[in-house]
Amino acid sequence: MVVGAFMKDVIVAGRVPEGVTEKDLFGGVSHKPLLDLPHDYDMKTALAPHIERADGFVVLPGSDPLLTTSLLIGYQFQNPEVRGKPMVIYSPDDKPSPYVELIQTLRERGFVHQPEEQFYTVAKTIAEIPEKLNNGFGVPSGPKVEGHEDDPVYKDLVDRINREGASKTRPERNVAVFCSASNKNPHYLNMARETGQMLADNGYGMVFGGSNVSMMGEVAAGVHDRGGYVTGVTIPLFFGKEVQADQDKIDIDNIRIVSDIYERMHTMIDESDALVVLPGGIGTAQEMLAVMHMRDQDPELAAKPVVLYSEGGFWHGLQQMMEEYGYKEGVHFNVVDNQKDLNKVLDDGIPPANNAKPAGDTPPTAKRLASGPDIAPLRPRNPSANGRQPKDPKADRRTSARPVEAPRQRRAP
Structure with missing residues (x-):
């Protein structure tokens, strides 16, 4: 059963493969793909609000790497802007996603300690994306990290x-x-x-x-x-x-x-x-x-x-x-x-x-x-x-x- 099969705002980052339609990505659910940010967007005033207003994320080849790594940081610390929002990375066996490779390398060398599933779900085929996306809405990907008040600057x-x-x-x-x-x-x-x-x-x-x-x-x-x-x-x-x-x-x-x-x-x-x-x-x-x-x-x-x-x-x-x-x-x-x-x-x-x-x-x-x-x-x-x-x-x-x-x-x- 597909959970959360109702309209959501989804950032589709990257190039949609030729011949792939929105129906292929969303499984017939009328999700709304958010438009890409303009090329010269400001990191502080545009990127963070863009992430916050989305309900989920699909990462395809050629995605904006600054956007995607900002998402990975959000999942690492379970920031409220991404908590409960699914991130599905398309990573076929014949051409794995560099984002998956990055997280794996950082974990192997001791720079990241959280399990990979806290960051994303991998779809090896386009056909796997809709179910992984729809089943992830509203499901926290890791334990909540309590915030800290700013320590006084002495x-x-x-x-x-x-x-x-x-x-x-x-x-x-x-x-x-x-x-x-x-x-x-x-x-x-x-x-x-x-x-x-x-x-x-x-x-x-x-x-x-x-x-x-x-x-x-x-x-x-x-x-x-x-x-x-x-x-x-x-x-x-x-x-x-x-x-x-x-x-x-x-x-x-x-x-x-x-x-x-x-x-x-x-x-x-x-x-x-x-x-x-x-x-x-x-x-x-x-x-x-x-x-x-x-x-x-x-x-x-x-x-x-x-x-x-x-x-x-x-x-x-x-x-x-x-x-x-x-x-x-x-x-x-x-x-x-x-x-x-x-x-x-x-x-x-x-x-x-x-x-x-x-x-x-x-x-x-x-x-x-x-x-x-x-x-x-x-x-x-x-x-x-x-x-x-x-x-x-x-x-x-x-x-x-x-x-x-x-x-x-x-x-x-």
Whole structure:
């Protein structure tokens, strides 16, 4: 018996195979497929409401990877926006879905601990989709994760970190690093520390998510091992749980607290000259895809190298889903599997430094906290440009240093 066989709003993400109809996907139930978001949608104001208004999700080849990984994060933490909503991934035996491969890899390597059935149901044929979709409506996919109130942001600790780092000079060239804040495997911890050491040895400052735990803590410690400069960007909740809660060793020279994860990603990207994605969980994959999404809309960002560190094929599933969507290795991003190649990509892609910027260029974060949690952004933003203020390319050293590659063109459905 098919449960919940009444009209629902369903996001059908990806390309519907030739000859497949809505009846094939929905089994004769008149569900309403939601229209795709426009190509230049804003992550904060458009993506989250789009997910929230849907009752279920069908993922086909060529789906928007940022949308799909955002769904996976929602299922991982059982966010109310997705709880009780089925997600069916079409993954035939002859061509498995890269999303299924991604979750399997992350589970095998200790970056995801929830069972696969908490995230999605696999349909190996089109004919299996309707029953799996309709039987999933209203059925929670995992235990509810209780929310946490934001821990108070202790201004004295913010002031202390920024005061102690004020005597150091922030390098002109900075690299943003995205990685795990939960994995404890010594191999990956060592990889992160070596990456931080390499960045400092080559004169780069580092911008990261502002945590002192797991790989994030190790990459910052590696930069400090070599006397380098670390800028942390985080939100009040993460600051309380990942920094304030363990103050024994904080390898951060300037900490910036912003209002939400979207502003966090924008700030990390704005303040860096290149972006490196080390092994991590679903959140790290989402950050990589957010970078690619913003890269489509910002010529300045398109000039910054984006590097996927995929030792042992770690990010093969992520790479596949990006290429399925139209992002190409060697065109839109680089893939390396060792420190030597990572260093070469950064050295070739980042223009030489001119003059170092003093650490005091950015006002102390504590000043921005005075008015409460709604913290003012670091820079004025233009909502029509996906929340980013366009710059005069003639005044930007990155644009004059090398040609700016045209943003990716989305494949036709």
